[in-house]
Amino acid sequence: MKTVNREILVSRIRPDFNGTLVAVPYKVRNIDGYLKKLSSYSGKRPTLSSDLQLMITFEQDESDFSDLQFLQKEFPNDFRVSKRNRNSHQEAASSVSKQQLQQVTGRINEQIAKCLPQSPWSEEKDEPREPGNSVSEKVCDILKKQFGASDSRFVTSGREDIDVRMLGTGRPFVVELRNCRITSPVRGLNYLETLKAVEKTINSQKDIKVNFLTRLPRDIAEKLSVGQEDKRKQYCAYCYSILPISDEQFATARSKIPLTIVQKTPVRVLKRRALLDRERTVYTMDFLKLDDHHFEVRLETQAGTYIKEFVHGDFGRTRPSLAELLGVDQGEVDILELDVEQVDLEWPPSIKQSPIKFR
Structure with a gap:
């Protein structure tokens, strides 16, 4: 069912x-x-x-x-x-x-x-979207109201499918507020108590939690979007194989790491993304065998790697895939659950907090 x-x-x-x-x-x-x-x-x-x-x-x-x-x-x-x-x-x-x-x-x-995506559903559809039903809106709407901003920009370190959990310390993000009419609450050291109260307000909503809200100068905030492909991400995938997999097959796959893979834009996102070949690196990979057909695989990969497609091969569009490394046919291995365990990025960065100048 x-x-x-x-x-x-x-x-x-x-x-x-x-x-x-x-x-x-x-x-x-x-x-x-x-x-x-x-x-x-x-x-x-x-x-x-x-x-x-x-x-x-x-x-x-x-x-x-x-x-x-x-x-x-x-x-x-x-x-x-x-x-x-x-x-x-x-x-x-x-x-x-x-x-x-x-x-x-x-x-x-x-x-x-109702589910909670990171960003609002695409506005290309004829019917108007329901406001407030995304992570970015639940964060930005409260910040805009608190500081009287006319607009905001929500920037994150990558994104995942809606059925993927973000664990560890969460996904790094920054919010740019524009044309703020209320700035005194974050001048000097006032920002400490102000942002603590704002964090509590945001977390009073269901389905969302933020940690370590702080203020950042523009040059530091912009670093979140710089060098995206140089970042690393750690995943844990719960997988199923139609064919039984032996310890020797796991050992063979593990011996190929680190390796470079080539991924064509996946079929599932081809409608909204350009058709490209992307090279990505899988740095580490380890397995936990649960039974002959189920296993967990922990991966550390270059940011931007399509993990689901790396596992099942996406009809040969990702080469080599985990299915190939394990010696089974394309499509015989798939992900049942996927978690992001860590984004390799210190955020917010440890910087000396000095008074922010407002223009």
């Missing part, structure tokens, strides 16, 4: 999505991909007149528990442990049936499905 649940959430968040594939169920699109692979192996093509029928069953339960937690939180009366199970100390169900999900489909609205 994972894919059904996720497609419902996406449809509530972005009702403006359209196109030929939107109405096609995920399992049908998936089967279409397998048919092409079957044709390449067998040399036969699918036809409705054939007497041979194949039944393809998809099983993927890694996210069932987290999906169930979401449904139990939003619909506690529909997804709760029965008295019989509680009294007999039986373990609660870890998945949801199609019938159960259908009962709440109509009640999953935009508010429940």
